[in-house]
Structures are given as structure tokens and as C-alpha cells.
Amino acid sequence: QKEVEQNSGPLSVPEGAIASLNCTYSDRGSQSFFWYRQYSGKSPELIMSIYSNGDKEDGRFTAQLNKASQYVSLLIRDSQPSDSATYLCAVNWGEYGNKLVFGAGTILRVKS
Amino acid sequence: GAGVSQSPSNKVTEKGKDVELRCDPISGHTALYWYRQSLGQGLEFLIYFQGNSAPDKSGLPSDRFSAERTGGSVSTLTIQRTQQEDSAVYLCASSLAPAGGTDTQYFGPGTRLTVL
Numbered sequence: 001q002k003e004v005e006q007n008s009g010p011l012s013v014p015e016g017a018i019a020s021l022n023c024t025y026s027d028r029g030s031q032s033f034f035w036y037r038q039y040s041g042k043s044p045e046l047i048m049s050i051y052s053n054g055d056k057e058d059g060r061f062t063a064q065l066n067k068a069s070q071y072v073s074l075l076i077r078d079s080q081p082s083d084s085a086t087y088l089c090a091v092n093w094g095e096y097g098n099k100l101v102f103g104a105g106t107i108l109r110v111k112s
Numbered sequence: 113g114a115g116v117s118q119s120p121s122n123k124v125t126e127k128g129k130d131v132e133l134r135c136d137p138i139s140g141h142t143a144l145y146w147y148r149q150s151l152g153q154g155l156e157f158l159i160y161f162q163g164n165s166a167p168d169k170s171g172l173p174s175d176r177f178s179a180e181r182t183g184g185s186v187s188t189l190t191i192q193r194t195q196q197e198d199s200a201v202y203l204c205a206s207s208l209a210p211a212g213g214t215d216t217q218y219f220g221p222g223t224r225l226t227v228l
Contacts, residue, residue, distance in 0.1 A: 034216070043203055043219040044155070088155065098143060098207070099168055100217060102155040 003027065004091050006103035015112045019076040023089030023103055026070065032092040033065055035074045037085045038105065044088055048074060079110045114138070116220030118204050124226045125194055133189045133223045137206030144187050145207075145217060146179060147171075150200035158202075161187060194227045201225070 004025045013019045021035075032051055036044035050056045050063040050072065062075040072091075076083055086105040093101045117136040125131050137144050146158040157171040161181045172178070176194075181187040191198055201224050205217040 032215075036219075043222050046216055046218070049216055093157075094168060094170070098145070098160050098215065098217075099157045099171070100145075100147075101157065104154045 003093070003101045004089055004103040006087075006089050006106045008104055008106060010107040010109050012109045012111060013079050015079060015081060015110055017079050017110075019079045019083065019108055019110070021074040021076075021087050021089075021106050021108065023072045023074075024070055025072070025089075025091045025101075027091065027093060028067075028070065030091045030093060033063070033072045034090040034100070035061075035063060035072075036088040036090060036102075037083075038088055039085045047087070076108075079108075081110050081112045084108055084110050116204055116206050116218055118202075118220040118223050120223060121221065122224045122226075124228065126228050127196060128193055130190065130192045131194055131225065133191075133202050133225070135187045135189070135204030135206075135220060137185065137187070137204070138218060141206035141208055141218075142184065143207040143209065143215065143217075144181060145205045146187070146189050147203045147205065147219075148200040149203060149222070153200075155203070158189070191225075194225075196227050199225055199227045 035047045038044045048063040050065045056063045060077045064073045088105045089103040090100040093099045119134045144161040149155045160168040176192045179189045201222040203222045204220045207215040207217045
């Protein structure tokens with residue numbers, strides 16, 4: 001079992017729809033969870049961080065965390081073509097807790 | 113303020129040569145990380161610095177890879193006797209403090225290494 005798993009996609013949604021991206025992780029000790037967006041040829045940029053069970057909203061983005069199920073998701077409302085990118089789920093890991101383990105990423109395509 | 117910077121942005125080298133990649137973290141960030149991203153492998157952790165010391169080197173793939181950080185700022189990742197499988201984008205990230213894993217890491221633009 002991979003440490004952090006994501007569906008590679010591509011996930012295609014029409015403009016204005018809700019995009020739902022999912023991630024599961026294997027380390028029950030993980031405390032910090034991040035969603036990064038990566039455009040082709042660019043470096044990852046942070047979209048959301050979440051540390052507690054429940055929902056966290058920031059503009060059109062909502063992160064959801066369920067530690068019991070070891071599951072974290074990202075919802076993008078009113079999807080725009082500019083949201084088309086690869087979304088990476090990252091989970092803190094290891095003795096020092098700072099190492100990030102990344103999923104393989106989900107490719108999102110928003111069609112106008 | 114300036115973000116994380118890396119140099120060079122691209123590096124092409126011949127198999128067997130040594131290369132040095134540089135990272136300049138965000139000013140004031142005490143923690144620095146190296147990752148690499150390659151097709152088929154995703155984004156992999158290499159090494160973590162807190163100040164000038166490296167408490168976690170668990171991701172370095174072989175003893176050909178080494179890294180150092182001086183003055184609590186600039187870091188250099190060195191790959192000796194490069195192999196074709198070393199071809200990847202090497203990403204550096206920094207964070208303000210190692211707050212038990214709750215700290216946000218900010219990435220630089222990366223160095224694309226191609227080993228011929």
C-alpha cells in the first residue's frame with residue numbers, strides 16, 4: 001500500500017461545477033495535511049492546509065479531513081479553466097514530522 | 113518578499129560528472145528541504161535541514177548524493193558521478209520553523225537536471 005494515495009485522473013468537470021479530489025493516507029500518526037496545485041512545468045504552490053477533523057473553507061476551496069478514516073479531500077466550487085492543473089495531496093511524516101509525503105497527484109481538467 | 117530561489121534553473125550534464133544545485137530559502141526560514149520530482153516517481157523527499165544540521169537524510173537515494181547548509185541559509189545539493197536515473201526536477205522548499213509538522217513549506221522553482 002502506498003503511503004499517500006490519489007486517483008491519478010484525469011478528472012474532467014465543466015466550468016462552474018464542483019470538482020472533488022480525494023486522498024487517503026496510511027500513517028495514523030500524521031497530523032498535518034496539505035493540498036498543493038502544480039501547473040505543468042511549474043513548482044507546487046500551496047492551496048490549503050488542514051490539521052483538524054472537519055471542513056476548512058477558503059474562498060472557492062474547501063478541505064475536508066477525517067482522521068478516523070484516514071481520508072482528506074479538496075472541493076473546488078465554481079471550477080474555472082484556470083483551475084486545470086495537477087493537485088497534490090501531501091501528509092507530514094516521519095520522526096520529525098516535517099517530511100512531506102506526496103501522493104502521485106490528480107490531474108484536473110475544467111472544460112469551458 | 114522574495115520567495116525560495118534555486119540555481120541553475122536547468123542543468124545538462126554528462127553521465128559520470130558531478131553537479132551542484134543551489135537553494136536560497138526565504139529569509140528567516142530555519143527549515144529547508146530538498147525534494148525531487150521525476151516521471152513515474154512523483155515528488156520524493158530527499159533531506160531536511162534545521163539550521164545547518166540535517167536530522168533527516170532518509171530520502172537520499174545513494175551515497176552519491178550529499179547536501180550541506182551554511183549560515184542557516186543557502187544550501188547546496190551535490191550529486192557525484194551522475195547517472196541517467198538522476199535526471200529529474202530538484203525542488204527546494206523552506207519553512208519558518210519545525211513546529212511539529214504543522215509548518216507550511218514553500219517551494220522554489222526547481223532545477224531541471226538532465227543527465228546524458
